[in-house]
Amino acid sequence: MGYISRGKNNIVSHYNAKKRIYTRRKLARQQHLAIVDDDTTKGIASYKSIAAGGNTKWKGITLTEPAQNSWFDDEGYPKTSRDPITGRFVNPWSSEKSNGENGLVNFLRWKFGGLFRTLDAVGIVDGDAHDKNNPADIQKINRNAAVAAAPFLEADNSIHRTIEDTTNSIADDNNESEKIDLTWIGHSTTLISFPGNFTVLTDPHFSKYAGPVRRNEPPSFGVDDLPNVVDCVLISHDHMDHLDYWSICELIDKSKVKFWVAPLGIKSWLMDKAGVPPEHIIELEWWEAVRLSKDSLSSSPEIEGLVRAFDKSSERASDELHRNISEKNSLMITCAPAQHWCSRTPFDRNRRLWCSYAVHATPASSENTGFPPHTHSFYFAGDTGLPPEFPLHHMVGDRLGPFDLAAIPIGAYEPNWFMRESHCNPAEAVKIHQAVRAKRSVAVHFDTFDLADEPREEPPKLLLDEVDRVNKEILNMAVEVVAVADEVGISAELEAVESGLASDVIVRSAEDSHATTEKLVKLLPPLVDFAVIKQGQSISSAATRIEQP
Ligand SMILES: [Zn+2]
Numbered sequence: 001m002g003y004i005s006r007g008k009n010n011i012v013s014h015y016n017a018k019k020r021i022y023t024r025r026k027l028a029r030q031q032h033l034a035i036v037d038d039d040t041t042k043g044i045a046s047y048k049s050i051a052a053g054g055n056t057k058w059k060g061i062t063l064t065e066p067a068q069n070s071w072f073d074d075e076g077y078p079k080t081s082r083d084p085i086t087g088r089f090v091n092p093w094s095s096e097k098s099n100g101e102n103g104l105v106n107f108l109r110w111k112f113g114g115l116f117r118t119l120d121a122v123g124i125v126d127g128d129a130h131d132k133n134n135p136a137d138i139q140k141i142n143r144n145a146a147v148a149a150a151p152f153l154e155a156d157n158s159i160h161r162t163i164e165d166t167t168n169s170i171a172d173d174n175n176e177s178e179k180i181d182l183t184w185i186g187h188s189t190t191l192i193s194f195p196g197n198f199t200v201l202t203d204p205h206f207s208k209y210a211g212p213v214r215r216n217e218p219p220s221f222g223v224d225d226l227p228n229v230v231d232c233v234l235i236s237h238d239h240m241d242h243l244d245y246w247s248i249c250e251l252i253d254k255s256k257v258k259f260w261v262a263p264l265g266i267k268s269w270l271m272d273k274a275g276v277p278p279e280h281i282i283e284l285e286w287w288e289a290v291r292l293s294k295d296s297l298s299s300s301p302e303i304e305g306l307v308r309a310f311d312k313s314s315e316r317a318s319d320e321l322h323r324n325i326s327e328k329n330s331l332m333i334t335c336a337p338a339q340h341w342c343s344r345t346p347f348d349r350n351r352r353l354w355c356s357y358a359v360h361a362t363p364a365s366s367e368n369t370g371f372p373p374h375t376h377s378f379y380f381a382g383d384t385g386l387p388p389e390f391p392l393h394h395m396v397g398d399r400l401g402p403f404d405l406a407a408i409p410i411g412a413y414e415p416n417w418f419m420r421e422s423h424c425n426p427a428e429a430v431k432i433h434q435a436v437r438a439k440r441s442v443a444v445h446f447d448t449f450d451l452a453d454e455p456r457e458e459p460p461k462l463l464l465d466e467v468d469r470v471n472k473e474i475l476n477m478a479v480e481v482v483a484v485a486d487e488v489g490i491s492a493e494l495e496a497v498e499s500g501l502a503s504d505v506i507v508r509s510a511e512d513s514h515a516t517t518e519k520l521v522k523l524l525p526p527l528v529d530f531a532v533i534k535q536g537q538s539i540s541s542a543a544t545r546i547e548q549p
Contacts, residue, residue, distance in 0.1 A: 065096045077395050078337050080264060080285035080353060088350035089264075091339050093390035097421050098341055098350060180361070180376055180405045180541040184533055186219045187448035188242055188383070190407050191226065194361035195376050196329035197297040201230045202357075202380050202407065203242040204251060205448075211240035213449045216456065220536025223250045231301050232292065232333065235262040236382030237354035238269065238342040241449055248274040258300060261290065261333055265352030269344075282306075284335035286355060287399070293328040301331065332360040336396045338384035340422050356382040358400035376541065379406040379436050383445065385421050386428035393435035404541035406438035408530075410463050411446025414453040423452070426463035430470055433530050440529040442539050460532040471527045481520045489513030 071081040071092035078092040083099040091098040183191045187210070188203040206219045233251070236242055243266065251257050252275060260270055260281045267283040270276040282290045282303065292301040340354040361376040379401070386393065397403075413425035423445075424432060433441040446459040533539055 065094055067092060067095060071095075077399070078286065078392070083350075086350075089353050090350070091337075091341075091387075093387055093392065094339060094421065180378055181538055182378075182405060182407065182442060182540075183221070183538040184407075184442065184444060184535055185221050186215075186535045188236065188407070188409065188445050189219070190380075190442075190444060191221075191230070192359075192378060192405075194331060194359070194378070196294065196331065196361045196363040198232070198292070198294070198301065198329070198331045198361055199227050199230045200331075200359060200378075201226065201233045201257070203236055203382075204233060204247045205241060205244040206250065207244050207246045209240075210244065210449045210451075213241070213451060216448060216450065217535075219448075223247070223254055223256060226256055229255070229300065230257050232259045232261055232331070233257050234333065234357050234359075234380055235260065235266055235270075236338070236356065236380065237263065237340055238266055238344050238348075238352045239383065240344070241451065242383065243269075243344075245274060248276070252276060259292065259303070261335075261357070263335055263353035263355040269352070282333075284333075284355070285353060286335055286337045289332055289334040291330055291332045293330040295328060297329065304328075304330065329364045330362045332362070334358040334360075334400055336400060337392060338382045339387050339392060340383045340385065354382065356380060356384060356396065358396070358403070377401070377403045377405075378541075379403040379408075379438060381406065381408045381432060381436075383409055383422060384424060384432070385419075386424045386431055391435070393432045397436040400436075402437035402439060404439050405539075406433060406436060406441040407444045408432055408438075408441045409445030410443040411454070411459040412452040413459075419452055426459050427466045429463060430466050430528055430530060433528060434525055439526075440531065440539075440541060442531045442533060447535065463530060463532060467528050467530050474525055474527055477524050478521055481524065482517055485513055485517035485520060488516070 068081070068084070071079060071090070073079055081090050081092045082088060083090045083095065086099050088099065178195055180195070181193045185191060185206075187205050189205050190202045192200045192202070194200065204223075206223055208215050230251075248270070258280065260276055262270065262281065262283055264283055264285050267278070267281045270281050271278050284290060284306075289307050291304045291307070293304045294301050334357065336356045336358055338354055338356040341350050342352050342354050343349040357380045359378040359380070361378075363375065377400075379396075384393075408429045409423060410426045410429045412423045413419045413428075416425070426443075429441075429443070443460060443463055447456055450456060531539055
């Protein structure tokens, strides 16, 4: 009699007694890892792995960089942490590379050839030697600097439509949208509308330059095209291409934003530099969440509460957050980790935190009491590298996923030796899509600014190739699983007939085999849905979640 077992390392074994064939197939399967112990003197942390489905298996992985126990919670998830010597924020799983000391030398190494070209762009040098005492030269320097700093205040006039036309997403009280709509304005700037009539803007950048880098083309929409009041802006980190002074000033001047959500350290910059009123800023650390709610679809949101959702010792428990949740339209924004860094000047490296965001919209009509509320969910990956060993994005998916829609960066990855710590490449973006359990993702952070060495058109091409490759692999796995299960079914039937068993036993064994096949196919990862759209285009979440009765 044949049998199938799923043993160690997700090997599917099948022994066909009739044919005396033993087949083994490896199934890719997500594993969740959690810290259990560490030894700071050796800089090694060991982890236990918890297989999906609650079967705990113990397994060790080693952090190759110094780690402190306090940087991880009891379950092994990374907490907002600072390097004890520099006092700067770190990626706890990659502490040396993010302790705030490294970076400049590598940057110069990468940019050595292009350094003067870069300085030229901001008007510091222009090929000719400047005479600092010559008024004409000084004027030239000032003028170049002014041109470099001048923001794009005009949107591309060739686009004669508003974002409302594009997304058709701003629901009125009678017609509540049942999906998430995202418009890619450019780079990491997206406008998203959620059921419950919430609008969210990510990393707003409408300017001509990001630091010294000139925008390839004007943004597809300007500040004037945005809905009258965007409920919430999400800032992922303090880099010139994500936290843009001019764009924030314009948004403030035109009273376009209700709340600004940012990771630790950015609140004071928003207040002091950009003049954002403090009561409109919500500063979060990793795994902390804020809940905004509206009495009606047309009203303005209010802050209902902050929560340390995953901190078991916290008094701000998630239960409290979800009290009366079904009575109002709510939007839960959870700050989540990312592997990145930040700097605005040479002296403030990693003084401000970086993050990704999970956003969960819960319309008033739906019953939803868990945390996070899995009604309509969106993930903004911010800027992030994919840690090769540490299961960072699995952890995000584990706690906050799955997501109906995700915006994941795919550009600025060459040269790999320099960029891989801070930016994922297209293949890694697909891994992040799978790890956070996004049902559909959309590519951002490419095409707008040439931040790295790869050609502008390369990231989407590599992404689509990778999606194709991964999906073929998943389909092949499915074919193999079905073939193995079929073999089992047939041999079971043959044996039953040969040993003279009653026909109902045969039927039952065929049913068992069918059920086994289904079970195995369910273990396979879903096909990857990762879209590439043009700047100015919109996309919706894959499917409306059907509420359980
Ligand atoms: Zn960045």
